[in-house]
Amino acid sequence: MTTGGERLTIDANVWVGALDVHDPFFATCRACLLKAAEKHATLYSPLLLLPIEVAATIGRKTRDPRHGRLASRWVRGFRGHLWQPLSEEIAGVAECFAATLFLRGADAVYVSVAHLSDAVLLTYDNDVVERAAGTIRVMTPDTWIRS
Amino acid sequence: MWETTCEMKMTLEISDTLYRQVKSKCSVDGRPVRLVTQQLYELWLAGGVSLDDFENVRFAEKDEWAQEWVREADVLADEISETSVDARLNRDLLNDDRR
Numbered sequence: 261m262t263t264g265g266e267r268l269t270i271d272a273n274v275w276v277g278a279l280d281v282h283d284p285f286f287a288t289c290r291a292c293l294l295k296a297a298e299k300h301a302t303l304y305s306p307l308l309l310l311p312i313e314v315a316a317t318i319g320r321k322t323r324d325p326r327h328g329r330l331a332s333r334w335v336r337g338f339r340g341h342l343w344q345p346l347s348e349e350i351a352g353v354a355e356c357f358a359a360t361l362f363l364r365g366a367d368a369v370y371v372s373v374a375h376l377s378d379a380v381l382l383t384y385d386n387d388v389v390e391r392a393a394g395t396i397r398v399m400t401p402d403t404w405i406r407s
Numbered sequence: 408m409w410e411t412t413c414e415m416k417m418t419l420e421i422s423d424t425l426y427r428q429v430k431s432k433c434s435v436d437g438r439p440v441r442l443v444t445q446q447l448y449e450l451w452l453a454g455g456v457s458l459d460d461f462e463n464v465r466f467a468e469k470d471e472w473a474q475e476w477v478r479e480a481d482v483l484a485d486e487i488s489e490t491s492v493d494a495r496l497n498r499d500l501l502n503d504d505r506r
Contacts, residue, residue: 272501273498273501273502276497276498276500276501277496277497277498278480278484279480279483279484279487279497280484280487280488280496280497280498281424281427281428281431281484281485281488282427282431282488282496283431283496283497283498284428284431284432284435284436285498286428286431286484287428290477290480294473294476294477297470297472297473297476298470298473313501313504316504317497317500317501317504318487318497320493320500320504321487321491321492321493321495321497321500322486322487322490322491322492323490323492324490327483327486327487327490330483331483331487334479334480334483337476337479338476339472364505364506365505366505367505384498385502
């Protein structure tokens with residue numbers, strides 16, 4: 261696969277935000293993903309986390325298994341993903357970040373993938389932005405769109 | 408001294424999805440839609456808002472893949488909204504699940 265110039269890891273909260281018409285950040289989530297596609301960014305995405313989190317969120321939101329599956333398929337269909345399996349290395353770094361940066365489990369995996377891929381992590385989780393800022397490049401989609 | 412003010416009424420046709428987003432954000436910000444609309448016009452006239460910033464929209468308009476992706480996302484988002492059994496935002500639901 262040819263990798264584009266920009267390297268990104270995009271948290272599931274941006275993907276599910278782009279599917280929520282009631283979310284005040286709905287338009288920004290959409291614009292962020294479209295900008296990533298336009299720039300032919302490479303998305304370093306945790307395979308064992310992102311599609312599952314999206315399927316779980318949408319499935320639980322609607323209690324309709326069809327929507328959960330459609331949502332995860334929609335995420336997987338986005339161009340530019342370079343899926344990152346949960347390797348020993350990613351798990352080890354995530355473990356370290358979880359312990360030292362006081363991150364939650366899933367957040368530590370996103371930070372680990374971004375760190376090992378030298379990617380910018382885009383997330384709406386302010387805790388992650390604050391705690392991981394000294395370790396990786398991390399910002400909200402709004403900041404990245406304006407950059 | 409009598410001062411006469413004349414306020415024009417106008418009708419806009421915009422998509423349901425866009426209007427729901429606007430209403431939702433106005434509700435969160437505590438601002439009436441009418442006031443936001445008027446202030447955005449004033450900002451634009453004063454040069455404070457550049458419509459040239461909407462590169463993403465232009466990209467989506469010209470890129471076939473992006474058009475299909477947006478269309479698919481719109482259909483899915485509308486279905487999710489209509490069949491939702493949980494009032495929380497998707498992001499809040501995800502965040503709560505991570506706790």
